[in-house]
Amino acid sequence: xxxxxxxxxxxxxxxxxxxxxxxxxxxxxxxxxxxxxxxxxxxxxxxxxxxxxxxxxxxxxxxxxxxxxxxxxxxxxxxxxxxxxxxxxxxxxxxxxxxxxxxxxxxxxxxxxxxxxxxxxxxxxxxxxxxxxxxxxxxxxxxxxxxxxxxxxxxxxxxxxxxxxxxxxxxxxxxxxxxxxxxxxxxxxxxxxxxxxxxxxxxxxxxxxxxxxxxxxxxxxxxxxxxxxxxxxxxxxxxxxxxxxxxxxxxxxxxxxxxxxxxxxxxxxxxxxxxxxxxxxxxxxxxxxxxxxxxxxxxxxxxxxxxxxxxxxxxxxxxxxxxxxxxxxxxxxxxxxxxxxxxxxxx
Amino acid sequence: xxxxxxxxxxxxxxxxxxxxxxxxxxxxxxxxxxxxxxxxxxxxxxxxxxxxxxxxxxxxxxxxxxxxxxxxxxxxxxxxxxxxxxxxxxxxxxxxxxxxxxxxxxxxxxxxxxxxxxxxxxxxxxxxxxxxxxxxxxxxxxxxxxxxxxxxxxxxxxxxxxxxxxxxxxxxxxxxxxxxxxxxxxxxxxxxxxxxxxxxxxxxxxxxxxxxxxxxxxxxxxxxxxxxxxxxxxxxxxxxxxxxxxxxxxxxxxxxxxxxxxxxxxxxxxxxxxxxxxxxxxxxxxxxxxxxxxxxxxxxxxxxxxxxxxxxxxxxxxxxxxxxxxxxxxxxxxxxxxxxxxxxxxx
DNA sequence: TTGTAGGCGTTATCAC
DNA sequence: GTGATAACGCCTACAA
Numbered sequence: 001x002x003x004x005x006x007x008x009x010x011x012x013x014x015x016x017x018x019x020x021x022x023x024x025x026x027x028x029x030x031x032x033x034x035x036x037x038x039x040x041x042x043x044x045x046x047x048x049x050x051x052x053x054x055x056x057x058x059x060x061x062x063x064x065x066x067x068x069x070x071x072x073x074x075x076x077x078x079x080x081x082x083x084x085x086x087x088x089x090x091x092x093x094x095x096x097x098x099x100x101x102x103x104x105x106x107x108x109x110x111x112x113x114x115x116x117x118x119x120x121x122x123x124x125x126x127x128x129x130x131x132x133x134x135x136x137x138x139x140x141x142x143x144x145x146x147x148x149x150x151x152x153x154x155x156x157x158x159x160x161x162x163x164x165x166x167x168x169x170x171x172x173x174x175x176x177x178x179x180x181x182x183x184x185x186x187x188x189x190x191x192x193x194x195x196x197x198x199x200x201x202x203x204x205x206x207x208x209x210x211x212x213x214x215x216x217x218x219x220x221x222x223x224x225x226x227x228x229x230x231x232x233x234x235x236x237x238x239x240x241x242x243x244x245x246x247x248x249x250x251x252x253x254x255x256x257x258x259x260x261x262x263x264x265x266x267x268x269x270x271x272x273x274x275x276x277x278x279x280x281x282x283x284x285x286x287x288x289x290x291x292x293x294x295x296x297x298x299x300x301x302x303x304x305x306x307x308x309x310x311x312x313x314x315x316x317x318x319x320x321x322x323x324x325x326x327x328x329x330x331x332x333x334x335x336x337x338x339x340x341x342x343x344x345x346x347x
Numbered sequence: 348x349x350x351x352x353x354x355x356x357x358x359x360x361x362x363x364x365x366x367x368x369x370x371x372x373x374x375x376x377x378x379x380x381x382x383x384x385x386x387x388x389x390x391x392x393x394x395x396x397x398x399x400x401x402x403x404x405x406x407x408x409x410x411x412x413x414x415x416x417x418x419x420x421x422x423x424x425x426x427x428x429x430x431x432x433x434x435x436x437x438x439x440x441x442x443x444x445x446x447x448x449x450x451x452x453x454x455x456x457x458x459x460x461x462x463x464x465x466x467x468x469x470x471x472x473x474x475x476x477x478x479x480x481x482x483x484x485x486x487x488x489x490x491x492x493x494x495x496x497x498x499x500x501x502x503x504x505x506x507x508x509x510x511x512x513x514x515x516x517x518x519x520x521x522x523x524x525x526x527x528x529x530x531x532x533x534x535x536x537x538x539x540x541x542x543x544x545x546x547x548x549x550x551x552x553x554x555x556x557x558x559x560x561x562x563x564x565x566x567x568x569x570x571x572x573x574x575x576x577x578x579x580x581x582x583x584x585x586x587x588x589x590x591x592x593x594x595x596x597x598x599x600x601x602x603x604x605x606x607x608x609x610x611x612x613x614x615x616x617x618x619x620x621x622x623x624x625x626x627x628x629x630x631x632x633x634x635x636x637x638x639x640x641x642x643x644x645x646x647x648x649x650x651x652x653x654x655x656x657x658x659x660x661x662x663x664x665x666x667x668x669x670x671x672x673x674x675x676x677x678x679x680x681x682x683x684x685x686x687x688x689x690x691x692x693x694x
Numbered sequence: 695t696t697g698t699a700g701g702c703g704t705t706a707t708c709a710c
Numbered sequence: 711g712t713g714a715t716a717a718c719g720c721c722t723a724c725a726a
Binding site for chain 2: 013014015016059061062063064065066068069072073074076083084085086087090091093094097098101104106107108109110111122124125126127128129130153265268269272290291292295296297
């Protein structure tokens with residue numbers, strides 16, 4: 001039974017042209033069409049031409065679902081990120097997605113909101129799609145996630161963190177060292193009463209690593225670590241709360257390291273209101289280098305994570321593991337990236 | 348031939364437990380397992396229990412790819428957005444993805460960088476995944492995209508724009524009216540020499556609609572429209588260039604509408620350097636209400652698009668069309684959202 | 695270089 | 711309420 005296009009009428013089908021329709025029109029075997037699409041070198045020029053015409057005539061779009069099922073490995077790659085809309089991760093997603101789509105892979109995205117339980121759900125959901133690879137954020141996961149990732153037998157990349165001797169491919173940086181970097185910078189500038197303001201989001205474990213780096217440097221110099229934990233939920237409010245608590249006291253902080261630039265934004269706004277001058281009264285170092293960080297008054301001295309680079313390199317490492325490309329040795333060793341301290345007005 | 352788990356050894360397979368493995372362990376037919384997962388009401392309590400146990404024992408994760416192939420409609424939804432990392436669209440993505448995943452759908456994401464050709468590529472790639480629905484940004488597409496969307500016979504949603512009498516489901520707002528809104532606001536404040544600064548990104552067609560709205564209001568009042576087109580690529584630079592050109596002249600602009608807040612950020616920084624006082628010397632209205640907009644000095648009067656709402660409502664409309672949920676009539680009519688003018692210091 | 699047979703894991707269809 | 715069977719559209723394996 002044929003419909004008006006000469007296609008066989010299917011009981012269930014999607015209605016779209018299939019590889020068989022193309023093959024019939026081009027008068028070749030379907031497998032030749034498949035080869036034409038995947039390994040064009042193996043198909044003769046003559047058949048290639050006929051096939052190309054048939055594809056165009058039928059508006060054929062290969063069914064990736066069927067292909068994925070047949071090859072038991074789909075051309076999707078899942079990515080779990082704490083926060084899609086956060087200023088910090090968007091660049092990683094963007095560059096990841098861009099490089100990926102150039103190689104015919106699609107990005108499946110989910111957000112965990114810094115909850116490792118939500119991350120587990122996302123990973124579980126992704127696995128149902130037989131992804132070619134998975135990308136997660138950070139090194140801290142639930143036991144179940146660890147196990148899912150281990151048994152998935154696909155490339156797994158951890159971004160936004162770095163820990164030697166871990167199984168997954170790492171493309172990130174050491175948060176601990178970022179904490180050290182910030183503390184040393186301030187110490188070297190002569191500050192001694194240096195405080196650290198934690199993130200208001202409890203699930204942000206990486207921020208605790210940065211705190212630990214700060215603590216280590218303080219102890220190195222026999223200074224007492226001074227940690228402030230905001231009890232506000234909103235980042236701006238937390239920042240305000242922190243700077244008030246740390247500066248409006250008898251022995252105020254000379255310098256403050258904030259867990260991220262969002263907190264700083266709140267702090268700086270509060271400072272403008274109270275005429276707190278930075279860095280004269282209090283120096284500030286943030287983390288993240290968000291778009292706004294250079295626009296604040298004072299502009300913000302902060303540590304810039306290699307967000308875009310992580311996305312790019314993660315993709316390259318994945319594509320290499322999948323045999324899609326071969327990358328230089330240089331790239332293959334780029335597990336551990338570094339953050340740059342951007343010196344501006346606030347410290 | 349069975350392996351150690353009692354599963355039949357497959358020549359190709361993924362190695363994961365299949366619905367058949369579950370069925371065998373639970374001693375039921377595979378279709379009953381399928382029903383247990385999709386329509387639990389139709390399965391007796393006794394079998395349900397056995398199946399649940401088997402699923403847990405085997406760590407069974409349904410293969411969505413196979414399911415998608417069999418049902419010719421996968422549980423993925425594709426979304427094309429101009430810019431993932433842009434401050435403006437991220438909220439739409441986030442809320443869209445969140446509601447979606449609550450209903451068991453996955454988000455496929457691609458960015459167009461304001462190029463309708465890239466959008467076409469993305470749509471084509473998405474269609475290969477038999478998505479349950481597609482979301483695109485804006486109402487301007489290539490002919491081919493229009494055709495792809497029309498023949499896909501799946502729900503299509505256009506966000507971030509609104510145009511009556513278009514075929515796709517619309518969840519957005521009128522950029523033309525936003526342009527009018529900004530112009531009227533400034534006119535009502537007494538400004539007459541009002542200029543409009545276009546976006547430096549040529550592909551941002553919606554920004555031209557905003558410009559047209561501004562032009563219309565100016566002509567309404569018999570004022571001469573004054574449009575500045577930056578020739579810089581970078582938004583901050585464009586903003587600086589624009590404010591310099593529009594204010595450092597004999598008859599400077601009294602007020603400026605910028606195509607977006609990124610441009611304004613550059614302009615305000617330039618103004619701080621030249622001691623241009625806003626709004627005294629020049630009032631400014633932006634568009635987007637980015638995170639930084641309230642932090643600038645002066646804080647920015649701007650028009651806030653309903654980014655999060657668009658994502659949420661788009662998802663609801665899609666899920667409703669797919670028969671997943673039923674929404675109130677109220678929501679069903681929410682095609683046209685409105686933008687709020689946020690009054691701050693700059694105008 | 696090209697083709698044939700059969701499987702990938704699930705669901706639609708129909709029968710009991 | 712439950713199950714057998716046949717698609718779904720492509721790809722791997724093997725053959726010619």
